[in-house]
Amino acid sequence: MYYRLKSYRDLFLIFIWREFSIRYKQSIIGILWAILQPLSMMLLFTFIFTYVLPTKITDYPYVLFFYAGALPWSFFSSSLNYAIPSLTNHYNLVTKIYFPREILPLSGVGVAFIDFIFACSVYVLLLILFKINITWHIIWFVPLFFLLMVFTAGIAMILAALNVYYRDVKLASGFLIQLWFFASPVFYSIDKISFKLKIVLFLNPLTFIIENMRRCVIEGRGVVWWQFLFMSLFVILLFSISYKFFLITEKKFADVI
Amino acid sequence: MIIFKDVWKKYYRHHVFHRSLREDIVNFFKRKQKQELKKNEFWALKGISFEIKKGECVGLYGPNGAGKSTILKLIAKVTYPTKGIVNVNGRVAPLIEIGAGFHLDLTGRENIYINGAILGMHINEIKRKIPQIVEFSELEEFIDMPVKKYSSGMYLRLGFSIAIHSEADIFLIDEILAVGDEAFQEKCLEKIKNLKKQGKTMLFVTHNRKLMEKIADKIIFIEKGEIVNEKV
Numbered sequence: 001m002y003y004r005l006k007s008y009r010d011l012f013l014i015f016i017w018r019e020f021s022i023r024y025k026q027s028i029i030g031i032l033w034a035i036l037q038p039l040s041m042m043l044l045f046t047f048i049f050t051y052v053l054p055t056k057i058t059d060y061p062y063v064l065f066f067y068a069g070a071l072p073w074s075f076f077s078s079s080l081n082y083a084i085p086s087l088t089n090h091y092n093l094v095t096k097i098y099f100p101r102e103i104l105p106l107s108g109v110g111v112a113f114i115d116f117i118f119a120c121s122v123y124v125l126l127l128i129l130f131k132i133n134i135t136w137h138i139i140w141f142v143p144l145f146f147l148l149m150v151f152t153a154g155i156a157m158i159l160a161a162l163n164v165y166y167r168d169v170k171l172a173s174g175f176l177i178q179l180w181f182f183a184s185p186v187f188y189s190i191d192k193i194s195f196k197l198k199i200v201l202f203l204n205p206l207t208f209i210i211e212n213m214r215r216c217v218i219e220g221r222g223v224v225w226w227q228f229l230f231m232s233l234f235v236i237l238l239f240s241i242s243y244k245f246f247l248i249t250e251k252k253f254a255d256v257i
Numbered sequence: 258m259i260i261f262k263d264v265w266k267k268y269y270r271h272h273v274f275h276r277s278l279r280e281d282i283v284n285f286f287k288r289k290q291k292q293e294l295k296k297n298e299f300w301a302l303k304g305i306s307f308e309i310k311k312g313e314c315v316g317l318y319g320p321n322g323a324g325k326s327t328i329l330k331l332i333a334k335v336t337y338p339t340k341g342i343v344n345v346n347g348r349v350a351p352l353i354e355i356g357a358g359f360h361l362d363l364t365g366r367e368n369i370y371i372n373g374a375i376l377g378m379h380i381n382e383i384k385r386k387i388p389q390i391v392e393f394s395e396l397e398e399f400i401d402m403p404v405k406k407y408s409s410g411m412y413l414r415l416g417f418s419i420a421i422h423s424e425a426d427i428f429l430i431d432e433i434l435a436v437g438d439e440a441f442q443e444k445c446l447e448k449i450k451n452l453k454k455q456g457k458t459m460l461f462v463t464h465n466r467k468l469m470e471k472i473a474d475k476i477i478f479i480e481k482g483e484i485v486n487e488k489v
Contacts, residue, residue, distance in 0.1 A: 007377070008377070010374050010378075010379045010380045011374040011375060011377075013380070014370055014371055014374040014380070015371075015374075018360065018363070018367075018371050021363065021367070022360060022362055022363065025362050025363075026362065092357040092358065093357060093358050093375065094335075095330075095335060096330075096333070096335060096351060096357045097333065097335065097351055097357065097358070097375055097376070098333050098334040098335055098349070098351075099375060099377075251336075251337045252337075254330065254335045254336045255268065255269075255336055256269075
């Protein structure tokens with residue numbers, strides 16, 4: 001992969017920049033949109049679980065708790081939303097000019113990364129506002145996010161490639177992402193759930209990633225080493241399979257798109 | 258430089274949706290013979306073989322649907338042959354559809370960066386070449402305007418100008434003379450002759466026989482996916 005992309009590194013950067021500037025061109029609040037998605041999600045959940053369905057979800061401030069979950073989730077969902085139709089949207093390019101096609105879905109992940117960075121600023125603000133005691137375990141945030149990125153890229157490539165063949169993928173993706181949202185601990189925590197249920201929920205890699213990204217920052221808890229190792233192996237395996245799949249299908253993109 | 262050895266290319270007449278997922282899975286396990294033509298399939302190329310050396314300028318001539326553009330696509334590595342070998346050495350700049358990568362909301366200058374990068378140029382290279390590209394396209398006043406406000410002539414001029422300035426070894430040119438007014442066409446021809454002098458390999462398709470005889474070192478005549486004649 002590195003070898004394939006090396007000489008196209010500039011194209012990759014330019015694509016990220018391109019998508020980024022297209023997205024926020026002719027929009028009034030521009031980059032603030034990146035913050036708006038997790039922010040509105042957080043506000044809605046805080047409202048629902050404080051007033052509509054008063055529920056005890058966590059001891060930590062709801063505002064902070066929900067934002068900590070919505071942040072990685074927004075990264076995941078906006079990456080997929082962009083990446084899945086990326087190949088078919090660039091029909092013009094795919095049928096005319098050669099370049100490593102993975103650049104298209106991956107630049108979607110790249111743009112979501114920039115959004116994520118901006119949205120993090122609000123996170124930092126909230127952490128200061130609520131005087132959260134930060135421990136050195138916060139360092140875990142970085143490898144966990146890296147894991148999330150690799151996982152997202154893997155899923156994005158498989159679905160984008162399949163979408164070239166069967167447009168059903170795009171039609172199903174909205175619904176799939178919605179289901180996936182409820183299967184991920186964005187507005188709940190798996191802390192107090194029974195062990196049996198935990199195992200079921202852990203079949204979803206996002207459970208591990210989102211839960212731990214929140215724990216290491218807000219609660220100052222570390223990550224269990226063997227769990228992290230196991231999950232990394234799983235994610236890397238998934239990524240390499242999806243990349244292989246992408247390379248095999250890529251040769252026919254221009255003929256079937 | 259470019260070698261085609263008994264190249265066959267099969268296309269589906271219908272859209273892929275007419276095949277079902279089930280059929281695909283069955284075929285995958287059966288490993289159907291590639292030679293076999295199924296219903297609704299046809300050969301776009303039937304055993305094409307030729308060789309183009311570095312610095313040669315070759316014209317492809319033939320009626321619509323003969324397979325000329327398919328050959329260009331195979332060289333550009335956009336698609337792959339069903340059978341046979343395609344060997345290409347060097348960076349390829351396809352001018353197959355000029356301006357394919359333009360985004361309408363972005364300015365001319367921004368599009369130069371994008372299109373340049375798609376053609377394999379590095380950011381520094383593009384930066385260095387922007388003045389030349391803009392000058393050649395004669396769009397100095399409009400370069401910071403969104404491309405959607407361009408006329409179709411301006412659009413093509415910019416696309417052509419970017420492609421021709423890329424440091425490729427092989428240029429694929431499909432119907433270049435649809436570009437701009439007469440003066441600009443003249444300029445393009447001049448530029449193409451220049452590139453030829455620099456030892457660039459060129460492959461082009463046009464229905465203008467006179468022009469082809471003027472520039473090409475060799476003309477390959479194609480009909481219904483087969484080479485019918487070659488003229489040096």
